[in-house]
Amino acid sequence: MNTQVQEVFEKYPQASRDNLIPILQDIQEKEGFISQESIIEIGRFLNLATSKIFGVATFYNQFRFQPVGKYHVQVCRGTACHVLGSATVLEELEKTIKTKAGQTSKDGMFSIEVVACIGACGLAPVICVNGNFHAKVSKESIRKIIENYRNQQ
Amino acid sequence: MSFLIDVNNKQINAQKGEMLLEVLKRNGIKVPTLCYIKDKFPSGACRMCVVENLKTGKLITACSSPVEEGMNVLTHSPRVVESRKTIVELLLSNHPDDCLYCVRNKNCELQSLSEELQVRERKIRGKKNGYYMDHSGASIVRDPDKCILCGRCVRICDEVMGVSAIDFINRGSKSIIGTTFNAGLNTSSCVNCGQCILVCPTGALSEKSHFVGVIDALNNPIKTVVVQYAPAISVSLAEEFNMPAGKDINGIMNAALRKIGFDKVFDTTFSADLTIMEEASELIYRIQNSGTLPMITSCCPGWIKFAEEFYPEFIPNLSSCKSPQQMLGAVIKSYWSEKSGIKPENIYSVSIMPCTAKKFEAQREEMTREGISDVDAVLTTRELGQLIRMYGVDMNQIEPETADSPHGFRSSAGKLFGASGGVMEAAIRTAYNMITGDELIQFQIPAIRGLNGRKEIKINVNGIELGIAVVNGLANARLLLEEIKNGKNDVHFIEVMACPGGCINGGGQHIGADENSIKARMLSLYDIDERETLKVSHKNPEIIALYKEFLEKPLGHLSHELLHTHYVKRDVLK
Ligand code: SF4
Ligand code: FES
Ligand code: FES
Numbered sequence: 001m002n003t004q005v006q007e008v009f010e011k012y013p014q015a016s017r018d019n020l021i022p023i024l025q026d027i028q029e030k031e032g033f034i035s036q037e038s039i040i041e042i043g044r045f046l047n048l049a050t051s052k053i054f055g056v057a058t059f060y061n062q063f064r065f066q067p068v069g070k071y072h073v074q075v076c077r078g079t080a081c082h083v084l085g086s087a088t089v090l091e092e093l094e095k096t097i098k099t100k101a102g103q104t105s106k107d108g109m110f111s112i113e114v115v116a117c118i119g120a121c122g123l124a125p126v127i128c129v130n131g132n133f134h135a136k137v138s139k140e141s142i143r144k145i146i147e148n149y150r151n152q153q
Numbered sequence: 154m155s156f157l158i159d160v161n162n163k164q165i166n167a168q169k170g171e172m173l174l175e176v177l178k179r180n181g182i183k184v185p186t187l188c189y190i191k192d193k194f195p196s197g198a199c200r201m202c203v204v205e206n207l208k209t210g211k212l213i214t215a216c217s218s219p220v221e222e223g224m225n226v227l228t229h230s231p232r233v234v235e236s237r238k239t240i241v242e243l244l245l246s247n248h249p250d251d252c253l254y255c256v257r258n259k260n261c262e263l264q265s266l267s268e269e270l271q272v273r274e275r276k277i278r279g280k281k282n283g284y285y286m287d288h289s290g291a292s293i294v295r296d297p298d299k300c301i302l303c304g305r306c307v308r309i310c311d312e313v314m315g316v317s318a319i320d321f322i323n324r325g326s327k328s329i330i331g332t333t334f335n336a337g338l339n340t341s342s343c344v345n346c347g348q349c350i351l352v353c354p355t356g357a358l359s360e361k362s363h364f365v366g367v368i369d370a371l372n373n374p375i376k377t378v379v380v381q382y383a384p385a386i387s388v389s390l391a392e393e394f395n396m397p398a399g400k401d402i403n404g405i406m407n408a409a410l411r412k413i414g415f416d417k418v419f420d421t422t423f424s425a426d427l428t429i430m431e432e433a434s435e436l437i438y439r440i441q442n443s444g445t446l447p448m449i450t451s452c453c454p455g456w457i458k459f460a461e462e463f464y465p466e467f468i469p470n471l472s473s474c475k476s477p478q479q480m481l482g483a484v485i486k487s488y489w490s491e492k493s494g495i496k497p498e499n500i501y502s503v504s505i506m507p508c509t510a511k512k513f514e515a516q517r518e519e520m521t522r523e524g525i526s527d528v529d530a531v532l533t534t535r536e537l538g539q540l541i542r543m544y545g546v547d548m549n550q551i552e553p554e555t556a557d558s559p560h561g562f563r564s565s566a567g568k569l570f571g572a573s574g575g576v577m578e579a580a581i582r583t584a585y586n587m588i589t590g591d592e593l594i595q596f597q598i599p600a601i602r603g604l605n606g607r608k609e610i611k612i613n614v615n616g617i618e619l620g621i622a623v624v625n626g627l628a629n630a631r632l633l634l635e636e637i638k639n640g641k642n643d644v645h646f647i648e649v650m651a652c653p654g655g656c657i658n659g660g661g662q663h664i665g666a667d668e669n670s671i672k673a674r675m676l677s678l679y680d681i682d683e684r685e686t687l688k689v690s691h692k693n694p695e696i697i698a699l700y701k702e703f704l705e706k707p708l709g710h711l712s713h714e715l716l717h718t719h720y721v722k723r724d725v726l727k
Contacts, residue, residue, distance in 0.1 A: 036334055040726070049317030049342075050333040050726050059324045065334070 004030040005041050015046055024057055033064045061114055066104040069111035071149045074128040075101070078117030085138070086125040090114065092139045093127075096146050109150065159207075159225035167220040174202060174215040182228050185237060185266055187303040187354060189216040191668070193312060199303055201240055201266070204228045212236060238270045244301045245272065246279030255299070255356040260664055262354030263301060284329065289337025291513040292345035292361055297329050300357035306330065306349035313653055315628035316459065318343040330357075333726045342462055342727035344627070346455035346651045347509030347533075347660015360509045360661060363530040367540070370501035370529070371414045377495050379417040380410050381481050381560070382505040384425055385571030385656040386534055388677040389507055392663040392670060393538030394548045399673025401681065404553020411554065413544045419560040421504065424481035425567030425579070426690035427699070428452065431716055432474045432576075433584040434707035436646055440617070445469040447622075447637070447644045450576050452476045454514035455651030455660075457720060459627050464634050465722035470647075473717040477570065478504050478511055479520050481560060482527030483715040488703045489560065503530045505537045507571070507659030510651065519718045533661025562695040565682040566596075572675045573625040573655035574601035574608060577648040581612065581621070582689045588614050596688050602679065604654045604672065607633065609644070620644040626653040 008026040012019050020042070027038050034057055043050045057063045075090045090112075094100055097110045104111040120126050123135035127142070134145055154169040160182065167176045172195065177184055187199035195217035203212040207225040212233065227233060244263060252258050284297035304321065307330060311317045318341045322331040332341040350358045370376045387403035396402070410418045436448050451457055451472040460467055475483065482504070486497040504511065508531075514520065515528040532540065541548065555561065566582055569575030578598050585593050601608045601621065606629040609622045620643040624630045630649045637644070652659050657674040658666075682688065690696060704711045 036726075039333065043727070049311070049320070051317050051320040051331075051341075052311075054333045055320035055322050058322045 001041055002031075002037065005038055009041075009045050017046060017048060020046060020048070020053065020056055021060075024053075024063060028063060031067075033067050035065070061102070064102055064104075064111070064113065066111070067108075068113075069104045070109050071129050072111050072113065073146075074113045074115045074118065076116075076118045076120070076124070076126050076128075077114050078121070078124075080117070080121035081125040084124045084136075088139050089125050089127065089137050089142055092142050093146070096143050110146070156220075156222045158220055158223070161227055161229070167224075169220070171220050172216060173204065173213075173218045173220050173224070173226070176220055177204075177215060177228060184215050184228055185269070186216055187262065187266075187301065188305065190305055190308060190352065193308060196304060196308070199240070201237060203233060203236055205230050205233050234270065237266075238272060241267050241270055241272055242275075242277050243279075245275065246277040247281050248301075249281065249298050256359045256362075257356035257664075261356065282329075287338055288361070289339040290343060290345065290361065291339065291516050292509040292511075293338055293343065293347060293350065294359050294361050295330075295338065296357050296359075297331070298357075299355045300330055301355060302328055302330065303354055304330075305352040305354070306358060309348045309352050310343075313626050313628055314344070314346060314348060314651065315626075315631040316342055316344055319349070336726055340726060342725045344455045344458040344462070344651060345510035345513040345660075346627070348652060350509065350660055351658075351662065351664060351666075360533050360536070361512055362536065363503075363512065363532055364536060364540070366530045367501075367503055367532060370503075373501075375499055376501040377416045377493075377499055378414065378501045378503060379419060379485055379489075380415040380503045380505060381419040381421045381424070381478070381485075382406065382410075382537075383478065383507055383511075383571065383656060384422045384568045384575075384678070385507040385659065385662075385674065386505050386537070388571065388674045389534050389657065389662050390537060392666060393534065393541075396548075397673070398666065398670035399675075399677040401677050402548070402553075404555065405548055405551055407556050408551045408554040409541050409546045409548060412546045412551065413540060415503070417557045419481060419485070420556045420563050421477045421481055421506075422563035422567040422570070423560045423693070423695060424477040424484065425452075425570045425576075426564050426693045426696050427480050427484070427716070428474055428477045428570075428576075429566065429579045429583045429690035430696060430700075430707045431480075431712055432472050433580050433587055435472055435474065436580065436584055437587055438708065440645070447620075447647050448472055449647045449649060450580075451718075452570065452576055453510070453650050453652075453656075454508070454517075455510040456627065456630065456649040458510070458513065458723065459630065459651065461720055461723040462725050462727055463631070466638075467634060468720050468722065471720055473719065475520070475716055475718050476511075476514060477567075478506060478531075479514065479527050479718070480716050482515070482520070483522070484560065484699070486522075486525060486527060487715055488699065492559075497525050501529050502527070503532060504528050505532050505534065507534050507656045507661050508652075509533060509660040511661075534659075534663060535661060538663070559695050559698065562693060564687045564690050564693045565685040566688055566690050567693075568678055568681050571656045571678050572602070573604065573650050574598075574623045574648065575655065575678070576650075577601055577621060577623050577646070579690055580646070580648075583691045585614055586689065586691055588617075592689065597682070601648075604668075604675065606653065611643075619646060621646050623648045625650040625655050627651050 097105050099105040101112045101114045157164045158167045165180050184202050187201040197214045197217035202215040204215050205227040206213045287295040370378050391400040449470045490497045512531045520527050566579035600610045601623045606626045607624045622644045658671045
């Protein structure tokens with residue numbers, strides 16, 4: 001078994017089903033995403049069918065099932081950002097990098113994550129790429145932002 | 154404790170602890186349900202069963218509300234009917250609306266509900282989902298677009314079968330039922346039992362059709378098309394034609410199959426007798442030569458795949474006998490082929506099964522010799538019903554006929570295979586004879602009959618005490634195997650049937666049958682065994698002849714080649 005997953009399990013000596021979500025969170029924190037192997041290992045560890053684990057994990061937006069891209073784009077879908085058009089921004093972003101929210105582009109360059117209020121409502125609609133905030137993004141500017149990152153390589 | 158409750162302004166009797174829905178049912182009041190599964194903990198998820206509670210003014214779900222003293226409800230008030238109708242309209246809002254082309258046309262709960270509630274127009278327009286269908290499995294096809302997320306399949310797969318191949322995935326409007334990582338059913342832990350199909354209210358789950366292959370073969374002059382049918386079929390088919398549940402229509406079915414154009418009509422019950430000869434011999438061999446015990450039956454392909462996936466450590470315990478379907482398939486393409494002078498490649502061998510897992514079994518690599526499958530196509534009871542209707546055979550107007558020789562004659566012991574405990578009972582009858590040379594005085598073994606999920610007895614043969622266990626519903630098999638792993642050591646022979654109650658309740662059976670119908674099918678099999686005189690497999694003259702002319706003896710060289718098989722450990726997403 002992968003040592004990082006092993007380390008997580010060691011934190012839960014008396015693990016039961018109730019620990020599923022914390023375990024998923026810990027693994028995602030260590031590995032960046034939840035792999036098929038991790039799900040199988042968790043299934044063995046908690047004696048739980050993998051379908052149930054996958055079911056729980058997909059219920060929450062926070063879990064991803066592919067490694068993040070070189071540039072990880074977080075799109076705020078909180079209330080303020082929503083009101084100012086974050087839905088269009090997300091749609092345009094998905095189109096530009098041909099990748100759905102929660103997934104990673106084929107070339108591994110970009111990944112998208114939808115988050116609830118990032119706490120920067122004054123800058124709405126806002127996105128955050130590898131920790132750098134971009135304020136008041138629009139359908140037009142998002143394309144440029146992505147283009148810039150792509151050219152940086 | 155019993156008390157009165159008010160329903161639709163009339164007082165009716167209720168028992169403390171009962172759910173409102175049960176009380177209503179008993180009193181002839183039909184409240185529609187979707188997520189409800191009888192005898193299972195109510196999930197209360199679909200809200201189709203709402204009734205109006207006049208005390209609180211709220212709508213409550215009848216399936217999950219325990220009756221209370223002084224309760225006062227309306228089951229069909231305008232408000233109730235309106236809200237049920239809205240639920241159906243919402244379900245229809247993203248539904249494909251292709252009823253005419255759907256396998257469940259005329260037998261769909263969503264269709265009936267919208268008819269009952271007089272849904273006459275599309276009020277709510279939702280975005281259609283456009284999901285991919287999953288054709289990857291050998292037995293079961295999933296069409297998520299038709300799924301209304303009632304969750305019945307998920308619960309059956311988990312609670313009754315102990316498999317959990319599928320679950321709810323994603324959330325909100327993106328919710329679907331799917332496998333781990335949305336992989337195809339073929340790589341999932343699905344054991345192909347088809348119990349999910351039986352509970353699915355719509356066409357979201359259905360069997361993989363083998364219709365086309367069968368019809369092509371019937372129309373192909375080069376092919377000799379032979380058919381065999383499982384023990385449970387003759388007592389189950391009637392319901393496809395609105396005849397009473399459990400009615401044995403074996404003779405009429407034989408005639409119908411000939412009218413459709415099958416060249417030979419054989420009976421899988423014949424090879425159930427053959428299975429018993431081999432399996433009883435194998436049991437005795439294992440007992441006398443300190444072989445692996447407990448020996449576990451291998452007739453049920455759902456169970457076999459389950460064992461290969463979840464309990465590979467028990468593979469040595471599985472009887473090496475092929476199932477009756479595969480035994481007859483192999484005999485047809487060897488012995489019968491030689492005898493009738495028809496080359497195996499010109500024989501198209503069809504079997505009619507109560508089972509979807511048999512479709513998977515027939516395409517297993519182990520069930521093929523020199524590139525020729527033992528069985529070419531498997532039709533479920535439902536598909537046979539369709540075939541008969543398609544060929545315009547009027548089941549009420551034809552005279553019964555007998556099956557063809559030499560594989561159409563059977564004992565009543567073989568017939569018992571259709572119900573849980575039947576393989577065991579038939580095997581004990583023959584094993585007793587093989588060990589003692591005598592016949593049992595009392596053939597029937599009531600303790601292992603019936604629909605209970607687990608039955609256990611001890612029997613004494615010539616001073617040897619044998620522990621016998623019979624389980625059905627794979628969750629029960631799981632429990633038993635766990636006990637054995639934890640040291641239970643008083644069982645020597647185990648029968649496992651995947652489906653609850655056995656093949657009479659198989660995943661290929663008529664959809665919409667209730668517990669009473671299943672019971673009726675079972676009693677019909679017992680009745681055949683009661684009435685008929687040939688009650689043991691080893692006295693079936695066609696079996697005796699087959700050994701004499703061809704196989705020589707049980708567990709002999711040819712038997713090993715044709716009638717026995719092996720199993721593989723399976724790595725699946727489980
Ligand atoms: S119990 Fe019978 S119908 Fe069910 S999977 Fe097994 S063989 Fe098929
Ligand atoms: S809503 Fe987007 S930052 Fe608060
Ligand atoms: S049947 Fe009662 S809530 Fe679904």
